[in-house]
Amino acid sequence: MSNKILMKGNEAIAEAAVRAGLAGYFGYPITPQNEITAYMSWRMPELGRAFVQAESELAAINMVYGAGATGVRVMTTSSSPGIALMQEGISYMCGAEVPAVIVNITRGGPGLGNIGPSQCDYNQATRGGGNGDYKLVVYAPHTVQEAIDMVYKSFDIAEKYRNPVLILGDGALGQMAEAVVLPEMKEIIDEDKGWELNGAKGRPPRSVKSLRLAEGKLKEHNWHLKDKYNEIEKNEIMYEYNEDNYDVLVVAFGTAARVAKSAIKELREKGINAGLFRPITLWPYPYQALRAASKNAKKILVAEMNTGQMLFDVKLAVCDDERIDFLGKPGGEVFSPDEIVNKVKNMVGD
Known part of the structure; x- marks a missing residue:
């Protein structure tokens, strides 16, 4: 080894x-x-x-x-x-x-x-x-x-x-x-x-x-x-998908996904079923895989460190804007897990 x-x-x-x-x-x-x-x-x-x-x-x-x-x-x-x-x-x-x-x-x-x-x-x-x-x-x-x-x-x-x-x-x-x-x-x-x-x-x-x-x-x-x-x-499409039961699916890539993993762990400890879909290839984008994953979610949160760019691709994949919410972090700053946790709690009605 x-x-x-x-x-x-x-x-x-x-x-x-x-x-x-x-x-x-x-x-x-x-x-x-x-x-x-x-x-x-x-x-x-x-x-x-x-x-x-x-x-x-x-x-x-x-x-x-x-x-x-x-x-x-x-x-x-x-x-x-x-x-x-x-x-x-x-x-x-x-x-x-x-x-x-x-x-x-x-x-x-x-x-x-x-x-x-x-x-x-x-x-x-x-x-x-x-x-x-x-x-x-x-x-x-x-x-x-x-x-x-x-x-x-x-x-x-x-x-x-x-x-x-x-x-x-x-x-x-x-x-x-x-x-x-x-x-x-x-x-x-x-x-x-x-x-x-x-x-x-x-x-x-x-x-x-x-x-x-x-x-x-x-x-x-x-x-x-x-x-x-x-x-x-x-x-060549690559992605990471947590297939456990979830009510809220968090879609994030790169560093935002890294933070989302910590937030999802905390949410599940609090009794809120959350899962993660992480595109590894941003092109080609895993539209079909995300579309399939989204069918199990009541709510979908797109979290990215900008004002909303991958959000467009998520909407193309899911084709249901009413279930999609967005959390952005522009300006060269990184999410804290608490920001994602609190956003999800508000989405599901804490």
């Missing part, structure tokens, strides 16, 4: 990426994810791998695009305003089908906001902040261990579908320390994947691009991407 070690969230995310076979990291400092960049600045050169502190987030994402087009595993990390600056490059990468992992350790917004933990980038992550018809696979871990597992898995998913994957964390996840088990170190294997730019070497040249000007070519490519996204929706 592997030994557990104590690691800070940001550093654990970095080490998980390294162990997943990361060949190149390109980033720019911004709080509250700076420890990732700092960790990579010595860890990657130590292993003979590429680390570049770019001159901006714009430069970083385009370095990821260029390096990723060679077929190696690449990554960038940032926080909300920095991720906003990367949206054009992310759209290009989706159009060119270049795999990569992107980590957003979210801070309060809009604008520069503050450096507190927030879930205000849900819409940006799941709807796409860049132009065009594209999707990112979006994971929302709620513990440091799960962040490690999701980062490690993300490189495989990105390569499988030739699509960027986004880890949506927040300042709380990045700054907390927990006992974790690290995965094994994967070797970086130089293999021809059939699409990457690695020198023609006697074969016909390849092209990795998002620009398609010939008549009908972009439409054809859009439908190809849609077929791929349909496959992702079919195969």
Whole structure:
């Protein structure tokens, strides 16, 4: 059995990426994810791998695009305003089908906001902040261990579908320390994947691009991407669901779900039957699973650290607004369990 070690969230995310076979990291400092960049600045050169502190987030994402087009595993990390600056490059990468992992350790917004933990980038992550018809696979871990597992898995998913994957964390996840088990170190294997730019070497040249000007070519490519996204929706949905009897179903993700677990335990001790539905993939979103889970609930509470973004997806899944209530916590602040407990008690009529 592997030994557990104590690691800070940001550093654990970095080490998980390294162990997943990361060949190149390109980033720019911004709080509250700076420890990732700092960790990579010595860890990657130590292993003979590429680390570049770019001159901006714009430069970083385009370095990821260029390096990723060679077929190696690449990554960038940032926080909300920095991720906003990367949206054009992310759209290009989706159009060119270049795999990569992107980590957003979210801070309060809009604008520069503050450096507190927030879930205000849900819409940006799941709807796409860049132009065009594209999707990112979006994971929302709620513990440091799960962040490690999701980062490690993300490189495989990105390569499988030739699509960027986004880890949506927040300042709380990045700054907390927990006992974790690290995965094994994967070797970086130089293999021809059939699409990457690695020198023609006697074969016909390849092209990795998002620009398609010939008549009908972009439409054809859009439908190809849609077929791929349909496959992702079919195969990659992840969620956690407490199937015990409940009158109130709490729907939450990430740090909000972590707090909700404590609140639900307290509610059940008080004789109020509450359950949890936690989406792990925010896209693809587990609509059908949530719809099925909601049938057993008299009331549904959506709790998220914003003014109501996942709320829209819950309404799409449940199709019954009268049972749905909302508890928000914007401004870079985290719920206390008591806030969720009191909200649920009011909903059921204490």
